[in-house]
Amino acid sequence: MEIGPIWRAMLKNKAGFVLIALQIAVTMTIMVNAFAIMQERSNKAGRESGLDEANTFAFASALFADYEYEQRQALIDADLALLRGLPGVRNAVASNSFPLRQGGWSQGLQLQPGNAGTDAVGTAIYFVDEHGADTFAATIIDGKNFAPNQVSWKVEDDNTWPAYGIMTEALAKEMFPDETGSVVGKIVYIDENDPVNIIGVIDRLQAPWQGWSGVERSLLVPQRRTSEFQRYIVRTEPGYRDELMPQVEELLSKSNTDRIIRDMTTMDQVRKLAYLGDTAMVKILSFVVILLTIITGLGIVGLASFNVSRRTRQIGIRRALGATKPAIVRYFMVENFIVSSIGLVAGGILSIALNIAMVEAFALEPLAWYVIPLAMIALWIVGQAAVAGPAKRASNITPAIATRSI
Amino acid sequence: MFRYYLKLGVLSIRANPALSALMVAAIAIGIGACMSIVTVRHVMSGNPVAHKNDVLFHVQLDNWNPDSPYEEPNEPPEQMTYLDATALHQAGRAFRQTISFKSDRVVQPDGDDARPFQEEVRATTSDFFAMFDVPFQYGGGWDAAADQTEERVVVLSSEMNERLFGGEDSVGRMMTMNKEPYRVAGVLAEWMPMPKYYDLNNNPYEGPEDIYAPFSLAVTGQWGSAGNNSCWKPLDGGTFEDYLASECIWMQMWVELSDASERSTYLQFLDDYVEQQKALGRFPRDLNNRLSTPAEWMVNREVVDDEVNVLLSLAVLFLLVCLLNTIGLLLAKVMRRTSDISLRRALGASKSALFAQYIVEAGMIGVAGGLAGIGMTWLGLRGLENVFSEYDFIAYLMKMDWSMVMLAVALAIVSALGAALYPTWRACSVSPATTLRIQ
Numbered sequence: 001m002e003i004g005p006i007w008r009a010m011l012k013n014k015a016g017f018v019l020i021a022l023q024i025a026v027t028m029t030i031m032v033n034a035f036a037i038m039q040e041r042s043n044k045a046g047r048e049s050g051l052d053e054a055n056t057f058a059f060a061s062a063l064f065a066d067y068e069y070e071q072r073q074a075l076i077d078a079d080l081a082l083l084r085g086l087p088g089v090r091n092a093v094a095s096n097s098f099p100l101r102q103g104g105w106s107q108g109l110q111l112q113p114g115n116a117g118t119d120a121v122g123t124a125i126y127f128v129d130e131h132g133a134d135t136f137a138a139t140i141i142d143g144k145n146f147a148p149n150q151v152s153w154k155v156e157d158d159n160t161w162p163a164y165g166i167m168t169e170a171l172a173k174e175m176f177p178d179e180t181g182s183v184v185g186k187i188v189y190i191d192e193n194d195p196v197n198i199i200g201v202i203d204r205l206q207a208p209w210q211g212w213s214g215v216e217r218s219l220l221v222p223q224r225r226t227s228e229f230q231r232y233i234v235r236t237e238p239g240y241r242d243e244l245m246p247q248v249e250e251l252l253s254k255s256n257t258d259r260i261i262r263d264m265t266t267m268d269q270v271r272k273l274a275y276l277g278d279t280a281m282v283k284i285l286s287f288v289v290i291l292l293t294i295i296t297g298l299g300i301v302g303l304a305s306f307n308v309s310r311r312t313r314q315i316g317i318r319r320a321l322g323a324t325k326p327a328i329v330r331y332f333m334v335e336n337f338i339v340s341s342i343g344l345v346a347g348g349i350l351s352i353a354l355n356i357a358m359v360e361a362f363a364l365e366p367l368a369w370y371v372i373p374l375a376m377i378a379l380w381i382v383g384q385a386a387v388a389g390p391a392k393r394a395s396n397i398t399p400a401i402a403t404r405s406i
Numbered sequence: 407m408f409r410y411y412l413k414l415g416v417l418s419i420r421a422n423p424a425l426s427a428l429m430v431a432a433i434a435i436g437i438g439a440c441m442s443i444v445t446v447r448h449v450m451s452g453n454p455v456a457h458k459n460d461v462l463f464h465v466q467l468d469n470w471n472p473d474s475p476y477e478e479p480n481e482p483p484e485q486m487t488y489l490d491a492t493a494l495h496q497a498g499r500a501f502r503q504t505i506s507f508k509s510d511r512v513v514q515p516d517g518d519d520a521r522p523f524q525e526e527v528r529a530t531t532s533d534f535f536a537m538f539d540v541p542f543q544y545g546g547g548w549d550a551a552a553d554q555t556e557e558r559v560v561v562l563s564s565e566m567n568e569r570l571f572g573g574e575d576s577v578g579r580m581m582t583m584n585k586e587p588y589r590v591a592g593v594l595a596e597w598m599p600m601p602k603y604y605d606l607n608n609n610p611y612e613g614p615e616d617i618y619a620p621f622s623l624a625v626t627g628q629w630g631s632a633g634n635n636s637c638w639k640p641l642d643g644g645t646f647e648d649y650l651a652s653e654c655i656w657m658q659m660w661v662e663l664s665d666a667s668e669r670s671t672y673l674q675f676l677d678d679y680v681e682q683q684k685a686l687g688r689f690p691r692d693l694n695n696r697l698s699t700p701a702e703w704m705v706n707r708e709v710v711d712d713e714v715n716v717l718l719s720l721a722v723l724f725l726l727v728c729l730l731n732t733i734g735l736l737l738a739k740v741m742r743r744t745s746d747i748s749l750r751r752a753l754g755a756s757k758s759a760l761f762a763q764y765i766v767e768a769g770m771i772g773v774a775g776g777l778a779g780i781g782m783t784w785l786g787l788r789g790l791e792n793v794f795s796e797y798d799f800i801a802y803l804m805k806m807d808w809s810m811v812m813l814a815v816a817l818a819i820v821s822a823l824g825a826a827l828y829p830t831w832r833a834c835s836v837s838p839a840t841t842l843r844i845q
Contacts, residue, residue, distance in 0.1 A: 015832070016737055023730040030723050037716065062524050064512035064584040115473070157644040191640050229510070260512060260522050273796055277713060280793040287789070288439065288720065292727060295432055299731035302428055306738035358719070362712045 006335050017339050020303055024343030024379060025350055027296045032351035032375045033358060034285040036367035041282050045275040047215075049099035050168075050204035052137035053267040055090070055236045057245055058098055063228040065258035069156055072226040075256060082251060083232065084131070088240030093135040094230050096127050097208045100267070100274040104208030109175060109196075109219070113189045121174050123167070123217040124207030127154075132220050133166065135235045136205050141169065143184035143200035150199075151222040161194040162223045168205050170216035172198070196221075210274045228259075241266060296379075297386040304332060304390035315394050316401030325395040332391035333384060340383040344376045351375070408766065415767035422739065426771065429732050433775025433818055433825075436728030438782025441814045442790060443714065443721045445783065448810060449803050450611070451710045454599035455538065455700050460666040461501075462537070464703040465494065465659040467680060468694035471638040475691075482694050484707070485607070485634065485655040488625070490683075495531060499675050500661035500668075502537045505621060506530035507657045508605060509629040511583040513617070515570055525566070526632055527583070528605075528615040529624030535561070535592075537662045538604060543567075545577035545592030548620060556623045559591040566616040567593040586627075588619070600802055603700045605658050606707045607634045611799045631656040653688075661697075673697055729825045736768060736829040744836050751838035764830040765823065772822020776815040780806075783814055 010017050061079065063072065076094055083092035097104035105127075108120025126132065129151045133140060143166070150164045165188070167175075172183045179186075187195050196219075205218045236244055245264060252261050272279075308315070315328060355367045419426040455462055467490050468475075468482035476483040491505040509529055514522040534540070535547035544567075548559045560581065567576055567590075576590045601610035628646045637654035663672060676695040683689050698706060740747075747760060787804040794800045 016734060019730055019734040019737065023727055023734065026723055026727045030720055034720060062512055159641055159644045260524060262524055276794065276796050283793050288724060291435060292724060295435060295728060295731055298428055299734060302425055302735050303738050306742060310742050358716065362716050
């Protein structure tokens with residue numbers, strides 16, 4: 001290969017090649033970091049909430065008349081009886097929130113009673129009855145579900161917590177990291193002093209806040225609350241969701257006109273909204289990377305075309321002296337390969353530097369090592385493809401050019 | 407001479423249409439990427455009360471847990487307890503003071519067919535409107551007396567007035583919320599502070615509430631908060647009175663001082679108040695009270711998402727790539743014309759004449775790129791709007807104002823001239839007649 005002469009020829013026009021190498025380096029830096037962010041975001045948006053999302057919907061009932069405690073109880077009971085009796089409904093529950101909703105109730109759990117300061121483990125609280133686990137599609141992997149007699153109505157003016165709880169496996173691991181056996185039967189304390197017996201462990205039920213680091217930590221609490229604002233979560237048999245939603249809205253709106261039914265939404269919509277920022281970031285960055293690759297590719301085409309037309313006479317002379325067409329093509333390809341390689345090595349270093357800075361400044365995850373060689377290969381291919389056209393044109397220059405003066 | 411250079415520039419640009427188009431496009435796309443993000447950031451970090459920034463203050467008291475701060479490192483809670491908010495409001499030591507929180511009410515429009523709907527209502531005190539320069543279309547806020555007398559009045563946004571009363575002057579008319587009647591005291595004109603600085607909890611960009619009602623009325627009516635609520639200490643009991651008497655934080659307090667120099671006086675008053683409360687067994691932490699201007703408060707609450715800063719840093723690099731691209735192409739163009747330049751130098755053209763000629767040519771590409779860049783920015787904003795279309799407030803964030811348009815053009819010209827410097831310098835340093843000899 002004629003790397004020696006090509007390299008020496010390049011040294012004659014350093015500035016042009018330095019510029020293109022720099023452009024490739026910065027392109028790679030953006031590409032690698034954008035890819036690292038895209039990967040992090042799509043992993044995050046792909047996490048399971050634990051719900052049977054395709055067959056679950058939720059809505060709220062807001063009471064705006066002055067109802068007595070017993071009247072409110074009766075309304076909630078009637079609503080749930082109606083929902084659970086509908087054909088196509090698998091189960092339904094009234095709760096304070098649900099995964100991905102972005103608003104909910106959190107509380108600290110501790111192993112010892114009293115003011116433990118910062119030692120408490122934060123968890124999401126879902127107030128449910130014995131239908132909660134099934135509606136949330138949570139599998140009880142240890143212990144058992146609430147018995148109906150363990151579920152109680154919250155008594156007004158009484159802030160004590162129920163004595164039972166079911167926690168997610170992730171919460172159990174966080175609270176009892178060294179426990180190898182079952183955590184069922186253990187006691188944790190909530191709101192500083194109220195004991196909670198763990199009677200069951202479920203596989204997975206995310207907290208309502210997808211951006212929280214403790215998103216897998218949830219506690220089911222067997223308490224029914226009579227507040228004016230109730231959230232109902234309905235799990236349907238497969239395929240019944242879309243026909244049930246308008247039906248439920250109609251039935252409940254009519255069954256009591258002292259309240260309004262609002263926020264009727266499928267879990268698919270809830271998920272879309274919860275991860276909108278992440279999916280949008282992935283879309284924006286993919287667009288940026290594609291655009292950038294096109295610009296850099298076109299830049300290489302433009303520069304190579306210039307070089308070809310500037311060297312028309314020299315190429316003609318080489319052809320006249322016996323260089324074959326493939327030899328001319330190879331010249332430009334090798335030249336581009338050398339520039340790309342220099343740019344990509346610099347790009348690798350810049351990519352890592354920018355990633356370290358971004359991890360520091362914006363608490364992003366560090367990039368996976370294999371992204372760097374992947375980006376290098378991609379940009380090598382882009383460079384070679386971009387230079388192919390002008391190189392082909394160069395090889396078509398006739399040797400006769402050498403005999404003409406410009 | 408300038409016109410002659412312009413003509414030369416046009417000729418040169420037309421001689422290489424594809425290449426010139428590529429340069430213009432590269433600048434335009436780079437500017438577009440950069441300016442879309444800068445515009446979003448500009449709106450997000452805007453200060454809707456910049457003209458009052460030195461006299462408006464957000465008030466924070468540190469009533470938190472003795473063992474752990476509200477937020478590291480030793481940040482006081484972002485909201486206030488009912489006890490402290492009402493006590494400070496009652497004291498009335500500032501020129502104006504506002505305490506408020508967000509709640510939910512069900513509005514029942516007149517007419518049998520009209521379906522009731524739930525709305526966010528801001529429960530606040532009478533100074534709110536004057537303090538935040540809220541513009542009125544009809545009527546006005548309630549007077550200070552209504553803060554005590556629990557008068558059943560409301561102020562509506564123009565949107566809500568449109569919905570309930572068809573947009574007419576509804577001052578004095580009645581409306582129903584949660585089966586209770588309210589008299590309309592005033593209707594706001596268009597008002598969309600971005601971000602909603604007076605309450606940055608939940609979503610700072612969702613825009614202000616559509617209904618305002620007296621704070622005292624909301625408290626007696628036991629309206630719950632629809633915003634954030636945090637407690638560090640168990641409540642004494644489960645009644646609303648226990649909640650009001652608790653250390654739970656759920657209200658926002660702002661004061662307007664008559665003069666910026668009053669800041670330290672008011673802070674001293676807060677410290678005295680807390681000392682007095684300490685004597686009663688509250689406020690277990692060290693004195694940590696704070697006054698923040700709207701600008702300080704928005705920085706403290708990080709209203710500009712990290713997301714935007716990540717995108718901004720990538721966009722700046724993107725512009726850099728586009729500029730490197732342009733420099734490379736301009737340089738190549740110059741190098742190809744070395745013999746021309748050489749000849750002109752040999753015939754007596756001065757370096758400065760050449761410099762002027764090439765910089766004019768590059769400037770033309772810059773202006774063209776800048777103008778196209780404004781279009782690209784607009785496209786970029788529409789693209790972002792589309793990607794985030796599920797957010798109903800998104801259109802308010804994607805607005806370009808004149809300052810952004812000017813910035814786009816300026817950035818494009820500076821970029822293009824910056825990009826042209828090196829190639830132009832190379833052109834000027836071609837020595838006369840050298841290249842002629844080779845040919």
